[in-house]
Amino acid sequence: MSKIIPYNKNLKNIKPYEPGKSNSRNKSKLPLIKLSSNETCLDFSNATKKKINKINVKLSVYPDSQANTLRDKISKLYKIGKKNIIFGNGSDEIFFLICNAFLSKGLEGLYSKYGFLIYPLAIKAAGAKAVFALEKNYRSNISNLISKANKNTRVCFIANPNNPTGTYLTKSEIKQLREQLPPSCLLVIDSAYSEYVTQKDYSDSISYAKKRTDVVVTHTFSKMFGLSSLRLGWAYCPENIAKVLEKIRPAFNINAYAQQIGNLVLDDKNFLKKSIEHNYYWTNWLSKEFEKLEIKVIPSVANFVTIILKNSYNANMFAKRLEKENIFVRKLNAYKMSNCIRITVGTELQNKTLIKFSKKILQELK
Numbered sequence: 001m002s003k004i005i006p007y008n009k010n011l012k013n014i015k016p017y018e019p020g021k022s023n024s025r026n027k028s029k030l031p032l033i034k035l036s037s038n039e040t041c042l043d044f045s046n047a048t049k050k051k052i053n054k055i056n057v058k059l060s061v062y063p064d065s066q067a068n069t070l071r072d073k074i075s076k077l078y079k080i081g082k083k084n085i086i087f088g089n090g091s092d093e094i095f096f097l098i099c100n101a102f103l104s105k106g107l108e109g110l111y112s113k114y115g116f117l118i119y120p121l122a123i124k125a126a127g128a129k130a131v132f133a134l135e136k137n138y139r140s141n142i143s144n145l146i147s148k149a150n151k152n153t154r155v156c157f158i159a160n161p162n163n164p165t166g167t168y169l170t171k172s173e174i175k176q177l178r179e180q181l182p183p184s185c186l187l188v189i190d191s192a193y194s195e196y197v198t199q200k201d202y203s204d205s206i207s208y209a210k211k212r213t214d215v216v217v218t219h220t221f222s223k224m225f226g227l228s229s230l231r232l233g234w235a236y237c238p239e240n241i242a243k244v245l246e247k248i249r250p251a252f253n254i255n256a257y258a259q260q261i262g263n264l265v266l267d268d269k270n271f272l273k274k275s276i277e278h279n280y281y282w283t284n285w286l287s288k289e290f291e292k293l294e295i296k297v298i299p300s301v302a303n304f305v306t307i308i309l310k311n312s313y314n315a316n317m318f319a320k321r322l323e324k325e326n327i328f329v330r331k332l333n334a335y336k337m338s339n340c341i342r343i344t345v346g347t348e349l350q351n352k353t354l355i356k357f358s359k360k361i362l363q364e365l366k
């Protein structure tokens with residue numbers, strides 16, 4: 001009998017991340033309405049589609065390991081140095097790179113209680129202790145985060161706006177957090193949904209990070225830019241941090257096709273403008289419609305809304321009943337928010353179909 005090969009003991013208490021549920025293989029005649037993964041529901045302009053169709057990638061050749069063309073575009077667009085940019089296979093990979101570089105046994109990684117689940121996963125995989133701070137009204141609480149930090153805290157993750165709640169921290173709150181964290185702690189600001197935010201007291205924090213050597217800001221092409229399937233993320237890093245991360249970044253982690261399409265979509269200003277307008281209108285519309293149904297909604301500035309039901313039973317039944325109509329939303333049991341449901345903003349037809357069935361289901365649950 002073969003012996004079981006021992007594996008990294010840091011992985012024993014880690015549960016795999018579960019992505020948003022989809023029933024794409026279902027033979028149901030009903031149209032699939034997938035509102036469980038925060039993907040954009042909009043298409044690029046026809047001009048951009050034509051350019052994408054003309055992309056010619058030589059499959060036998062490795063991609064540019066430094067993604068130089070895309071690096072140049074991001075550098076100019078965000079007014080940052082080329083050496084300050086690091087790329088990841090989605091921003092998730094960057095979180096793992098950061099944890100592997102700055103955490104180990106005896107150290108701690110800090111995050112907000114309802115923060116993105118990849119944070120504690122990456123922290124634990126690096127052998128460190130994952131520590132969370134309680135939130136207030138589903139918002140990261142600066143005082144609580146600071147109280148949980150100590151001399152062993154090396155990384156603090158903040159999603160701003162946050163997933164799965166959609167709430168955000170203001171520019172002044174981010175500054176307060178950074179200034180009161182231990183000097184040896186790296187602040188990582190996950191700005192995956194930043195392009196959707198229209199509030200004047202918000203910033204993706206790159207302008208602030210440029211003034212410091214202890215702040216990293218991550219971005220992704222998976223949300224506003226509509227490239228979830230290509231897994232493309234990047235981060236602004238102080239040069240000292242970028243040099244460390246480059247030591248362990250896989251040399252060819254960004255494929256050639258992703259590099260070229262990423263470069264193209266950054267130029268599609270009409271698509272980006274349409275995305276912001278669509279999201280602003282329909283997040284407000286969905287929030288108001290659920291409030292009319294006497295369902296509490298967490299105020300969101302991202303491309304989703306999270307609703308709070310009476311209890312976990314109601315939340316579970318609500319999601320199950322929607323699935324029968326081939327509508328998929330995100331249950332939040334893994335976040336210890338079992339009475340909540342996260343719903344991505346869809347097309348006009350998808351949003352109205354969702355509300356149509358929600359009215360019926362919620363009435364029955366009463």
